Amino acid sequence: MLIEHRSLPWIHRFAHISGLALLTAAAIAAPAAGETCLSPYIKGLRQPEKVLYLWSLPAEAGKGRDALLVIDTNIASSTYGRVIRRVEVGSAGNEAHHMGYTDDRRRIWAASLNSNRFFIFDVSDPMQPKLARTLDDVVKTTGMTGPHTPYAIPGRMLVSMASGKDGTGPGGLAEFTDDGEFVASYPTPDHTYEQVIKPEFNKMLTSSWMSQKMFMTPMSKWDPSDFSDTIQVWDFKARKITQQLKGDKVMLAVRWALKPGANYGFSISNGGNSIWRFQMQPDGQFTLTKAADLPGCAPGDLRQSPDDKFVYVSCIAGAQIQAWDISDPEHIKLHDTIQGVVQPNMMHVTYDGKRLYFTNSTLTSVDFSRRYQLTLIQIGPDGRMKQDPNFGIDFSKLAGGGIRPHDMLLN
Amino acid sequence: MRRALIAAACLGVLAPARAEEGISTSPTPRLNVIRKAADFELLDTHRERLRLSSLRGRVVLLSFIFTTCSSACPIVSSRIAGLRQDLKSRGLVPDKVQLLSVTVDPLRDDPQALAGYAEGFQDDASWRFLREEPARLAPVLASYGEWVRPAEGTLDHPARVYLIDGRGRVREIYSLEFFSRAQALIDIATLLAEKG
Numbered sequence: 083m084l085i086e087h088r089s090l091p092w093i094h095r096f097a098h099i100s101g102l103a104l105l106t107a108a109a110i111a112a113p114a115a116g117e118t119c120l121s122p123y124i125k126g127l128r129q130p131e132k133v134l135y136l137w138s139l140p141a142e143a144g145k146g147r148d149a150l151l152v153i154d155t156n157i158a159s160s161t162y163g164r165v166i167r168r169v170e171v172g173s174a175g176n177e178a179h180h181m182g183y184t185d186d187r188r189r190i191w192a193a194s195l196n197s198n199r200f201f202i203f204d205v206s207d208p209m210q211p212k213l214a215r216t217l218d219d220v221v222k223t224t225g226m227t228g229p230h231t232p233y234a235i236p237g238r239m240l241v242s243m244a245s246g247k248d249g250t251g252p253g254g255l256a257e258f259t260d261d262g263e264f265v266a267s268y269p270t271p272d273h274t275y276e277q278v279i280k281p282e283f284n285k286m287l288t289s290s291w292m293s294q295k296m297f298m299t300p301m302s303k304w305d306p307s308d309f310s311d312t313i314q315v316w317d318f319k320a321r322k323i324t325q326q327l328k329g330d331k332v333m334l335a336v337r338w339a340l341k342p343g344a345n346y347g348f349s350i351s352n353g354g355n356s357i358w359r360f361q362m363q364p365d366g367q368f369t370l371t372k373a374a375d376l377p378g379c380a381p382g383d384l385r386q387s388p389d390d391k392f393v394y395v396s397c398i399a400g401a402q403i404q405a406w407d408i409s410d411p412e413h414i415k416l417h418d419t420i421q422g423v424v425q426p427n428m429m430h431v432t433y434d435g436k437r438l439y440f441t442n443s444t445l446t447s448v449d450f451s452r453r454y455q456l457t458l459i460q461i462g463p464d465g466r467m468k469q470d471p472n473f474g475i476d477f478s479k480l481a482g483g484g485i486r487p488h489d490m491l492l493n
Numbered sequence: 494m495r496r497a498l499i500a501a502a503c504l505g506v507l508a509p510a511r512a513e514e515g516i517s518t519s520p521t522p523r524l525n526v527i528r529k530a531a532d533f534e535l536l537d538t539h540r541e542r543l544r545l546s547s548l549r550g551r552v553v554l555l556s557f558i559f560t561t562c563s564s565a566c567p568i569v570s571s572r573i574a575g576l577r578q579d580l581k582s583r584g585l586v587p588d589k590v591q592l593l594s595v596t597v598d599p600l601r602d603d604p605q606a607l608a609g610y611a612e613g614f615q616d617d618a619s620w621r622f623l624r625e626e627p628a629r630l631a632p633v634l635a636s637y638g639e640w641v642r643p644a645e646g647t648l649d650h651p652a653r654v655y656l657i658d659g660r661g662r663v664r665e666i667y668s669l670e671f672f673s674r675a676q677a678l679i680d681i682a683t684l685l686a687e688k689g
Contacts (some may be wrong), residue, residue, distance in 0.1 A: 123668050125649075133688075183670065185653075186651040188640070206640075235666075236655055260528060260638065265526075265527055266525045275617045281668070281671040282517065282671070284514060284516070284517040284518060285516050286515075317521070318519070319519035319523065322523070
């Protein structure tokens with residue numbers, strides 16, 4: 083190939099390279115199966131998952147250490163469906179919650195809602211994660227508390243922070259290098275929950291929930307006046323808020339449609355029991371409208387299929403996983419439901435859209451059942467869901483102590 | 494920010510909201526100091542040594558590529574080629590801006606191969622393609638978080654481009670996949686407008 087290249091005049095070679103670039107750009111732009119609900123800057127998994135990482139906290143609050151569990155999801159493996167490794171973080175009471183890959187998938191940042199720590203795991207050997215660094219001084223460096231979602235941008239992590247330095251008041255976003263050096267903080271007027279970026283539009287959206295002091299208080303004592311109900315629209319490159327959208331109480335997960343150029347997406351309101359649709363208008367301004375009511379649901383998570391046909395909603399109070407047909411985004415329809423699952427919360431859809439894992443611990447202050455589990459749902463070509471009887475972990479029987487399972491990543 | 498806007502306008506780089514690659518741009522980028530850019534000394538395709546710190550005073554765009562790459566590298570190289578044209582037409586290269594591409598595959602990208610690749614992009618003083626023997630190159634790659642592993646008959650490596658200011662500090666890291674020539678031009682103009 084090299085000799086062939088060298089035999090061509092440079093202009094032909096450049097044209098060849100440029101042509102290849104165009105073809106490759108087209109390939110990148112084309113809709114393709116790929117892991118959903120991750121930062122678009124992350125190398126998405128495009129093959130069956132071999133392991134599932136689970137960020138967990140002790141079943142008995144404060145008794146035992148938070149840990150990253152490694153679960154075998156390779157169906158050909160003799161240890162399929164079992165916990166094969168437990169990487170403890172050396173401290174308790176962190177309220178392990180969400181985590182995210184760095185853009186190169188070499189590290190996982192795991193956030194602790196209560197202790198304001200970040201645990202950085204090296205997963206360069208996917209089967210042997212190691213705790214590489216713990217950031218203990220997050221409040222001092224960022225001026226904020228309640229770290230929620232670590233989200234990859236090139237060479238850095240952007241983390242949503244629920245509140246100000248004393249656990250009350252508005253929070254924002256904090257930016258770090260991949261290895262944990264603080265770069266900058268960006269305040270928001272609300273309690274930031276999660277951020278999603280659409281690079282081609284240079285737009286970032288951040289949703290909002292409640293302050294750290296509130297979510298660490300037993301749910302029966304929550305004060306609704308502390309709840310945020312907004313989504314902020316940002317000029318991502320400028321790290322500047324350009325528009326505020328009003329939804330309903332406690333706007334949690336936000337998902338952009340995945341098709342190239344798709345200018346819409348969905349969010350859920352936990353306090354308002356509803357699905358919301360946001361849409362960018364030709365002038366770059368956004369609208370936010372209610373797309374569906376979810377009576378009795380208390381939605382905890384929102385996930386999407388790789389083909390933009392379905393979103394999945396976990397109903398913490400409603401004991402259901404719901405699949406919504408979003409083929410016509412302005413008229414979404416309930417497509418299928420799995421009933422009788424106890425307090426389902428976090429979900430993760432596989433790269434091919436055929437499997438959905440879910441866990442069932444929300445927060446120490448919210449959990450009402452101690453039947454902590456990891457469950458797998460198989461999704462058929464027609465979008466119908468079926469619980470997989472051959473996969474499932476009961477965490478109350480875990481060697482080394484029971485755990486509460488929350489966020490998951492696949493590798 | 495106002496100074497950056499004025500500078501960008503003077504340099505004629507205020508791109509339309511939707512840039513040529515279909516990626517929207519921001520006229521007022523926030524370019525934080527991310528970290529100190531690790532210094533290195535590598536060989537260019539003319540066997541001349543280049544030390545990064547010798548480029549102080551200039552804005553540097555540093556990419557990591559390999560010549561047999563058929564995915565993201567050709568895209569970013571062709572976009573950088575376009576960016577170089579933009580910079581040339583404004584008289585900014587090589588005196589104010591330096592483009593550098595470092596191979597992550599020094600075994601296959603021997604001096605001859607890299608020179609052939611560089612020739613394809615009409616390399617000149619404004620865009621230098623760099624390499625070193627593997628043992629000497631490895632710490633340079635590591636200092637920019639560049640690891641390399643075989644993947645499906647080719648190589649996998651972090652798809653990043655670094656923007657370094659005149660004081661040797663990393664001010665932006667781009668994803669190859671979303672690298673926008675128009676945004677890079679605005680970012681460079683913003684850095685050039687900074688004082689000190």
